[in-house]
Amino acid sequence: KDGLGVIAKWVKKHASLYEAATRHPFIESIRNGTVDISSFRRWLGQDYIFVRAFVPFVASVLVKACNETDDSSDMEVMLGGLASLNDELAWFKKEASKWGITLSDTVPLSANIRYCSFLKSLMSSEVEYTVAVTAFWAIEAVYQDSFAYCLEEDSKTPEELKETCARWGNEEFGEWCCSLEEIVNRRLQKAPDEVVQKAEAVFLRVLELEVEFWDMSRVGI
Template sequence: MLKRLLQKHDRLWNDATRHPFLEGCQAGTIRPEQFNTWLTQDYLFVVEFTRFLANVLAAAPVAHFDVLLGGLVAIKEELNWFREKARERGLNLEAEKQATCEEYTQYLASWGVKPYPVQATALWAIELAYNQGWQLPGQMTAPYDEFADRWGNPGFTEYVKCLERQANESWQTASEGVQPQAEAVFCEVARLERDFWQMAFSETG
């Protein structure tokens, strides 16, 4: 079912996962201040994403707990990793959210009260965008290969596949009114992911 969303909205998804920011990381041409903007804002996003993931767990059937709990455990390590990278780069993680990040995190909060199939679709789409985005350009040059490995490694890829299976299961019992909501959220994730990459160029600081 979810694969149909990727096919139906292929151009939108392509924009979400193939972006000059990622190409610049692959080529080593991204400017440090651009990457630092993305890194700081992504940390702020992940803080709110953690809350969203907890809401998904609260709405999920018990059979889906193991995968989601695994995601929460990984998020704890990821937040610490972000803080380590920020220290290495001398970045202030207490920065204000920029407009794009603020918009995305507000959507995250609103999705946390949606029916579970909508939440599961959003979670899968967010994680898939990172998984594909960091893989598709090809082998990254240092130091960006570390970031590509975090979201492009086989373990994370398998996690995304598990999220896809769970979201597909939730669609099977969803009412007709819920499925259009899930599709709309998928499209919003794609748009917001595209804009988040672009933020590194348009809102550097």
């Protein structure tokens, strides 16, 4: 045993795609202070739509955790994730009004629609808990990694965007992502090969969809 969990191995194996998702030009532009505010506004409106679709997905992972594992701490970690989405939706509304964005008028762009249908496909009871929780981890980890990067000491993130970055880049969320990663590693270690392969494919698909999601911020510039 080399001590590395399956997730850490996958992140290494797929380093270029992982980096494309977590060091996207949009994130780099926040970090170096050159971010175009219309891009930020577009991302914010699209992400609100995404998070609304993310809630039932996370609820479905919670249900799978209750049915497929006897480890009660799994359920608690999923429930923590669901609870923080409650605050997140309120935060989006507050942030949107600060930037003068009308969320009810925001139309989902095609990359967002694709991502939301992917989430829907993972909600099926045919999808194993191990596969669904891998997706959950990847979705959260991309945001945690990306926004924590914008808050590093040498970053030039504009003051008015720091609160947004801290939403996902804060230490507590980082620790919660680590708890989720431990669950995923534990599940993958015990899973049959076929499930591990499915989980790896889902991990890669999440990374691709995240890249396309960030790309939307550039539409029309």
